[in-house]
Structure formats: structure tokens, C-alpha cells
Amino acid sequence: DTAVSQTPKYLVTQMGNDKSIKCEQNLGHDTMYWYKQDSKKFLKIMFSYNNKELIINETVPNRFSPKSPDKAHLNLHINSLELGDSAVYFCASSPTSGRAGNEQFFGPGTRLTVL
């Protein structure tokens, strides 16, 4: 009965490849997020979707494209992977995009390594 799940947990790939990370939440939340945590452990928001609509889009290269097929899923597709994309990616969800949206539930993370 995992609340926010991500697949895969680990992803090792070559530079230039295209890869996807999947996220699913079974909490009935309206809003989902993607965060990136780099090697220095800084955690930074990338995107947020509310009911399949993009509401936060930080300064992220357009090689990163989030896709939300329904409000329970938010996948992250990354084209032409670069060494600097190596990081841990966390998915999160929250009840709404308002103040309650600050009470976010995080997934276990996907460790991406680009060689």
C-alpha cells in the first residue's frame, strides 16, 4: 500500500540516451511534483502538475518533459541524457496546489547515473 511509488529505483545509462521515470500515487491527490537532488544534496523543484495541468515549471532544460496521463501519474521523460543529469529524482504529491499543497508526500527516489 505504497503511497507514492517510483520506477525504476536505479537507472544507469549512457550519455545521449533517452529514458523515462514513472511515478504513481494512490493517495487521491490532485497535485504531483518532480524534484532533483544533485550530488551536493541540494533538493530543487522541477515541475508541478495539478489535475494533469502544468502549474510549476522551473528553469529546466527542455530535454526534460513531464507527462501526466491522469492525476495519479506523473512521468518524467529525459532526452539526450548528459553527465550532469546524474542525480536522485523524487516524485511527490499533495492534496491541492494551495497551502495544503505544501504538505507533500515524497516517493523513494530514482537514482539516475549517466555514464
Place this chain on the structure above:
Amino acid sequence: DAKTTQPTSMDCAEGRAANLPCNHSTISGNEYVYWYRQIHSQGPQYIIHGLKNNETNEMASLIITEDRKSSTLILPHATLRDTAVYYCIVVSGNTGKLIFGQGTTLQVKP
């Protein structure tokens, strides 16, 4: 969103209270104080939040000064499993946008 300042690291003896301070001197009237923690290799976990009144839940207590320029997260009886990085975040009321700083690494020792 207002910036926060936290000590880089703290130690606490197991079973004792852990008091984690946070300064947010530029906080504005509609901004909330949120606390999250991240245990090694796991996703961040929401702990507690408040606006101006002190708050308590099953995990912790949050004490906010009257001028709201600082706050303290209190873990009443720290255990080894409370060893983590603790983040104090100030958020405008309706963004859902969390900006994580470097946080405080709390080491609970036996």
C-alpha cells in the same frame, strides 16, 4: 519566499529533546513555516507547519516566536531513527512550491 538560516549540524543524545532552530527574519504575514526531514537515502518527509501559533502533532512541536522571525522544531524524545537532515522552509500561502536549503543534519547518539 523568505530565506531561512539553520545551523549546519547538531548532535543530540538518544532519549533527550532535540531543539532545532531556524531564523526567518524576512518572513511576511502570509508565509507559513514548514519543517521536513530527509533520512539517509529516502524521500523527504513532512513533519509539521505553522503560521503564528505553536503547533504540536505526533511527531514534533513547533514553537514560533511572537515576531515570527524565528522558530524551533522540538523532537521531545529523540531516537536513533530521528537522525536525518531537517529542513525549515518558509512558503507563501498558496504556491505549493517548496524551496529546500541546506538544512540541519541532526545526529542522534546513543
